[in-house]
Amino acid sequence: EKGGYDYFMLKEIAEQPKAVADTLLGRIDASGTLSLDEVRIPASVLREVDKVVVVACGTAYHAGLIAKLAIEHWTRIPCETELASEFRYRDPILDQRTLVVAISQSGETMDTLMALRHAREQGAKVLAICNTNGSTIPRESDAVLYTHAGPEVAVASTKAFLTQLVACYLVALYLGQVRGTKWGDEIRAVIRELSEAEAAVERVLETMEPVRALARSLAEKNTVLFLGRHVGYPVALEGALKLKELAYMHAEGFAAGELKHGPIALIEQDLPVVVVVPSPRGRSVLHDKIVSNIQEIRARGARTIVIAEEGDEAVVPYADHLVRIPVTPTLLQPLVATVPLQVFACELATARGNEVDQPRNLAKSVTVE
Numbered sequence: 001e002k003g004g005y006d007y008f009m010l011k012e013i014a015e016q017p018k019a020v021a022d023t024l025l026g027r028i029d030a031s032g033t034l035s036l037d038e039v040r041i042p043a044s045v046l047r048e049v050d051k052v053v054v055v056a057c058g059t060a061y062h063a064g065l066i067a068k069l070a071i072e073h074w075t076r077i078p079c080e081t082e083l084a085s086e087f088r089y090r091d092p093i094l095d096q097r098t099l100v101v102a103i104s105q106s107g108e109t110m111d112t113l114m115a116l117r118h119a120r121e122q123g124a125k126v127l128a129i130c131n132t133n134g135s136t137i138p139r140e141s142d143a144v145l146y147t148h149a150g151p152e153v154a155v156a157s158t159k160a161f162l163t164q165l166v167a168c169y170l171v172a173l174y175l176g177q178v179r180g181t182k183w184g185d186e187i188r189a190v191i192r193e194l195s196e197a198e199a200a201v202e203r204v205l206e207t208m209e210p211v212r213a214l215a216r217s218l219a220e221k222n223t224v225l226f227l228g229r230h231v232g233y234p235v236a237l238e239g240a241l242k243l244k245e246l247a248y249m250h251a252e253g254f255a256a257g258e259l260k261h262g263p264i265a266l267i268e269q270d271l272p273v274v275v276v277v278p279s280p281r282g283r284s285v286l287h288d289k290i291v292s293n294i295q296e297i298r299a300r301g302a303r304t305i306v307i308a309e310e311g312d313e314a315v316v317p318y319a320d321h322l323v324r325i326p327v328t329p330t331l332l333q334p335l336v337a338t339v340p341l342q343v344f345a346c347e348l349a350t351a352r353g354n355e356v357d358q359p360r361n362l363a364k365s366v367t368v369e
């Protein structure tokens with residue numbers, strides 16, 4: 001059942017190109033237009049939406065943080081992403097024009113379910129992004145966009161996360177398409193790029209051997225830090241979460257711009273720091289700022305593990321370890337940047353003798369608060 005792999009997690013990491021392709025299947029037509037007929041919320045209602053709130057937990061929450069950037073960029077609708085467990089206890093302001101997006105692999109997470117019930121009581125429309133057919137969260141939502149990752153058995157989420165990202169992009173692009181924003185040309189270009197994501201993820205998977213070797217060499221470390229900005233920040237959070245769950249190591253993700261506001265005090269000789277570098281095209285200001293961050297932490301002794309686009313030469317002098325990812329549009333970068341972090345955490349867990357598919361103290365589906 002593990003299809004020749006030692007762990008379900010390895011199998012599920014390898015299945016990601018197909019999971020991404022399956023989640024796109026039938027949703028982009030030949031002319032490059034999105035058709036999400038299954039989203040039964042009428043276009044007239046979607047045109048009236050004046051606020052989007054994304055609620056989720058754990059890894060799904062990280063997908064939601066990326067959704068916020070995509071939704072605000074492509075639709076210009078204000079969007080907040082919140083941990084479901086915080087949202088439901090703070091008396092959030094919602095009404096009929098709020099679209100709540102609830103993201104859940106299992107469809108049974110109690111915190112997310114309670115958040116969506118709360119939202120519907122306030123009159124908001126709820127769209128679920130879910131991987132499990134007929135589970136509670138989609139049943140209680142107004143509409144559902146299913147991810148087609150197939151069953152995810154390993155407790156740590158991998159392929160479900162990538163398909164959640166795809167679904168979030170589809171929702172953001174669809175809202176943009178329905179509402180006809182000024183980003184029309186960009187939206188069409190990104191839809192084309194999205195349909196090539198399968199190949200990009202495949203390419204990353206083919207180059208993971210050095211990442212595995214690096215992970216094994218760090219098995220005795222106690223701490224790993226992760227830095228990112230913009231879409232790279234949720235990717236850093238996700239990389240840190242995978243490492244906590246699987247390797248039981250102290251791992252933290254930071255927004256790189258926050259370094260000077262505190263975290264830089266943690267940098268010491270030989271501390272591994274993973275840096276997710278944004279594309280040098282697009283938001284090039286952010287790229288340059290991150291390159292300065294890498295210089296700063298390296299000058300203080302950090303061992304820099306740099307995840308950067310193919311062709312980004314500016315990072316080369318400051319990278320102790322360089323992991324290349326394919327060139328993608330800025331907002332789609334998490335689809336390729338997350339994969340090395342999953343492989344890294346899985347290999348470190350194995351090197352430390354941990355149970356990869358069943359980490360201690362964790363359950364696959366958290367149906368209690």
Ligand code: F6R
Pocket residue numbers: 057058059060061103104105106107108109112155156157158241242245364365366
């Ligand atoms: C992390 C992980 C958890 C889940 C979280 C939400 O690898 O698996 O953080 O992402 O418990 O679960 P779902 O998506 O089923 O609501």
